[in-house]
Amino acid sequence: MTDLTLYSMPSSGNSYKARLLLAFLERPYRHVGIEYETPELDATHKAGTLPLKKLPVLQLKDGTRLPESNAILCYLADGTDWLPPNPVDRAQVLAWMFWEQNQHESVIAVRAALLTYANRQHFATPERLADLLNRGHALLAQMEDHLAPRDWLVGDFPTIADIALYAYTHSAASKGRFEMDRFPSIQAWLDRLSNLPGHITLDDIPA
Ligand SMILES: N[C@@H](CCC(=O)N[C@@H](CS)C(=O)NCC(=O)O)C(=O)O
Incomplete structure (x- = not known):
């Protein structure tokens, strides 16, 4: 069981950033893959799942959805060696x-x-x-x-x-x-x- 859900586009470098840091951190998460030019992407837009209308989005335990790949990196890296405290x-x-x-x-x-x-x-x-x-x-x-x-x-x-x-x-x-x-x-x-x-x-x- 995991608290995190990542909506990510398999072919996209922006989404890869989040998948890569999650792997380095060994953090378990549920992955929802949504590829470019697919009915799934249209449905995701229609459902309003993506706050800034782009992937990746990281959904937290309380339902908060974080957009923007680099903001997601900052959130996940907080308190780890991947983001210096200085x-x-x-x-x-x-x-x-x-x-x-x-x-x-x-x-x-x-x-x-x-x-x-x-x-x-x-x-x-x-x-x-x-x-x-x-x-x-x-x-x-x-x-x-x-x-x-x-x-x-x-x-x-x-x-x-x-x-x-x-x-x-x-x-x-x-x-x-x-x-x-x-x-x-x-x-x-x-x-x-x-x-x-x-x-x-x-x-x-x-x-
Ligand atoms: N600045 C954003 C860019 C995200 C972005 O452009 N995502 C593209 C894939 S790389 C996307 O979601 N495209 C789907 C669409 O526009 O419908 C980030 O770093 O997360």
């Missing part, structure tokens, strides 16, 4: 998580979605794809410079900033066709995170 370190973690949402996701994840989801393909003009590729490489270069002298984004241990950025960076080559060979420090950081005990892949969907 206010300065904590603010640095949040800074990377805001950057993930307002810079990285809107380029790296969007190009991957344009190349992956059938109903987005008419938006995928060569000009748009090229623009996203250039902007993505610039963002990845920023991460590369930051990670070159350190193992983790903030401090000496992995935090939820690493999980937030890992979610779409780990598939940037396979889904977004970004040239990840140019970024060896990012590759080493991805390997470090994927070698942590409890790591699951995007495709490890709970039954």
Whole structure:
């Protein structure tokens, strides 16, 4: 029996963030998978299950439903080693998580979605794809410079900033066709995170 229910989209990096932290924390939860472009997603919208009309959503024991992947990470990480208690370190973690949402996701994840989801393909003009590729490489270069002298984004241990950025960076080559060979420090950081005990892949969907 568990107190938590996660509504998540199996193919989505934002939903993967929550599944990944729950796995690292070894927290049991009920999983409700709702995929893009399905009648289940339409029904979920009609039922009003998603407070901000997007997945993932974490439902707590008292019925409270938390939206926004990075807010869910903050909630789950509170009191654990994944969110530092020091206010300065904590603010640095949040800074990377805001950057993930307002810079990285809107380029790296969007190009991957344009190349992956059938109903987005008419938006995928060569000009748009090229623009996203250039902007993505610039963002990845920023991460590369930051990670070159350190193992983790903030401090000496992995935090939820690493999980937030890992979610779409780990598939940037396979889904977004970004040239990840140019970024060896990012590759080493991805390997470090994927070698942590409890790591699951995007495709490890709970039954
Ligand atoms: N900022 C949100 C973005 C969530 C989001 O865009 N979710 C998409 C999947 S990645 C979704 O729910 N799409 C379904 C829809 O728009 O109907 C977060 O980080 O949770």
